Amino acid sequence: VSGEFERIQKIAQALGPQAAGLLDDCAILPTGDGRLVVSTDSSVEGVHFRLDWLRHREVGWRAAASALSDLAAEGATPAAVLAAVVVPPSATDDELVALMTGVGGAAGSVNARVVGGDLSRGPAWVVTITVLGWTKHAVTRAGARPGDRLWVTGVLGGARAALEAWMRGSEPATDARAAFTHPVPRIDAGRTLATAGARAMLDLSDGLGGDVRHLADASGVAVELDVDAVPVASACLEEARRLGISPQQFAAEGGEDFELLAALPAEFDADSAMAFQRRSGIALTRVGTVAAGSGVRATLAGTSLALEGFDHFR
């Protein structure tokens, strides 16, 4: 049994020309007046969420927001959301309506509508969200060039702080819990960064360490990651201390923050970042540099560091 990446490669190989772009976050379809961007993602009870941790409404919000985040990373404007929900026998109508209210809330927060879906019976909750959006020019993860700089929106590590607390049997701090249950798809930020010339972009779901590697591999470049510079959610401090690692490493290895990672040309400088922050109210922090070659070199306090990937909770 292989990892997800290897499995997708095997599928792409088996399908040949029948398939296209299976390893991308989104499908990009040319249309008469721009590009249609589509993405689909499943959230599975016991794998992506647990109902002793999350309310049903939060499950729905999180599933929809994380799918919409894929559109943000393309610089696209969301239009529509579809939700295919597998409902276990024990579920009540109120739970289902609460879950779908969360889906509708996340969609509404970015002016998208819930236009369709499907309900099935099954052994556990599975929420598969498909999102559709439009853009004139899609930004993929493949396009970073040597000399570009890497920027991230917001602060990282909050979602992981919540997970670590739950896994040791505690209730997370309020801000950590909110980071996990109520991620905000960075739609406006994605559009602004695309307009500012972003050459590659993705949303942080596998942790900065993992996602920087995806960007480097897809773009055929190397990345120097300055872990000291990683913007840290305050909720990380206590959890990082418990694990005996720095808050920056904790944040860089934490997944599912759904902030954006963008490669921008060097002309996008600190002044450009300040202008972005003033306009959007969202922090934009430089965390690395793109170089010729391949692979990721991460350094913390002058020492190289091997960052672990993030694979949900285990």
Add this chain to the structure above:
Amino acid sequence: VSGEFERIQKIAQALGPQAAGLLDDCAILPTGDGRLVVSTDSSVEGVHFRLDWLRHREVGWRAAASALSDLAAEGATPAAVLAAVVVPPSATDDELVALMTGVGGAAGSVNARVVGGDLSRGPAWVVTITVLGWTKHAVTRAGARPGDRLWVTGVLGGARAALEAWMRGSEPATDARAAFTHPVPRIDAGRTLATAGARAMLDLSDGLGGDVRHLADASGVAVELDVDAVPVASACLEEARRLGISPQQFAAEGGEDFELLAALPAEFDADSAMAFQRRSGIALTRVGTVAAGSGVRATLAGTSLALEGFDHFR
């Protein structure tokens, strides 16, 4: 706990203007040069299919073909398929590749490509297929008018014949098994009927009895269904005899044939149907008439008949 229809109504009520058209088979989004038609459907192991009955490749074909069938019923031309697959821990890479090869085969059979998807772990196989297509003018299930006639493509009851055989522990006849495992999305037929003036159309997934009711309810009309006229798959004969009902009733109560049901104005006559059959090689049979009022009146051999709905296997 309510039925699927009541649950969707509750969701639509809770979401209010955030939702649109949740009870339709497909979402229809206006674009610069036509309409984008989108639909999403989950197939769940143990609910929609069993792996002691179907091979993985057949599961994938069936999931994709049944979703593409929703596009056929709108008169749309498929463009792209996305597959979000939840994979149980016991699954092998070969099984996953076989399943996706089935998805790719169904997509390729209608010139659509598999453009994206998602892989997750989970307690059972769940295959959620999202299909995208284009049309100038979408045909919904709401639009039938008194005086229209109802037509169905192909023959009905084959998929049910396979299910009945499996459920009593037998291997189905070859043609019954093929009807269940290898449904053919009626894309060309759907486009032809749309061009011929179809006022309402849907694909037969809940059985003719159930789907005629959906058409009547959505269109605000009554339907007189002539069960004697229902075109019957030859595989029905033995299974109907075992159940002690007529093959026509057996076929009208069997679901998941994925043939098309269309309401056409009276000008579309027997000659038009013959022309359709010559062009497409697919049978087109008149099975009823649309009238003012509401509800479905089904008759068999001059006697009124209450048709049961179809809800997968129980």
